[in-house]
Amino acid sequence: MTRTRALLVVSLCALAAGPALAQPKAEGRAALVQRLSDCRKLGEDPARLACYDQATAALEQAEAKGDIVVVDREQARTVQRQAFGFSLPSLSVFDRGEEKEAVDNVTGKITSARMDGAGKWVLKLEDGAVWQQIDVQELSLYPKAGQSVTIRKATLGSFLASVEGRRAFRVRRVE
Secondary structure (H helix, E strand, O other), X not given: OOHHHHHHHHHHHXXXXXXXXXOEOOOOOEHHHHHHHHHHOOOOHXXXXXXXXXXXXXXXXXXXXXXXXOOOHHHHHHHHHHOOOOOOHHHHHHHOOOOOOOOOEEEEEEEEEEEOOOOOEEEEEOXXXXXXXXXXXXXXXXXXXXXXXXXXXXXXXXXXXXXOOOOOEEEEEOO
């Protein structure tokens, strides 16, 4: 495991471990991360090794109980792409250690398209995302399963969907 990934694992573990382990210290670090960092300060090898052994045992136990979930950077990026369209400020935990990837649009395939009771289109994509039309624009050609759709950020936190490159209509993510 690379040092960067190990630090990511430790950081995510500390953040996901729950209130007892994730209480921030004065300098803004999680208590578990600080405890691990403090092991490095021990001068004597046996004491430092014992400290690390104790900290890793706590991590393994928390992971086995499901209190900690470890993800790598690519998994974090996948979560961010899957969450496109939702307002989830807590996902910022995945931005640590690298430049934030600006996701301003997604492209996918429609698995189902239907009109709801109000005459608005509801599109389900291959990745499971469900988008609902929120404007009153009537579409000249109806969306169908198998067609590609691009959804992009618009002004004031809204989103626009374009099926097969046609005129875009306003949507919001519902699932």
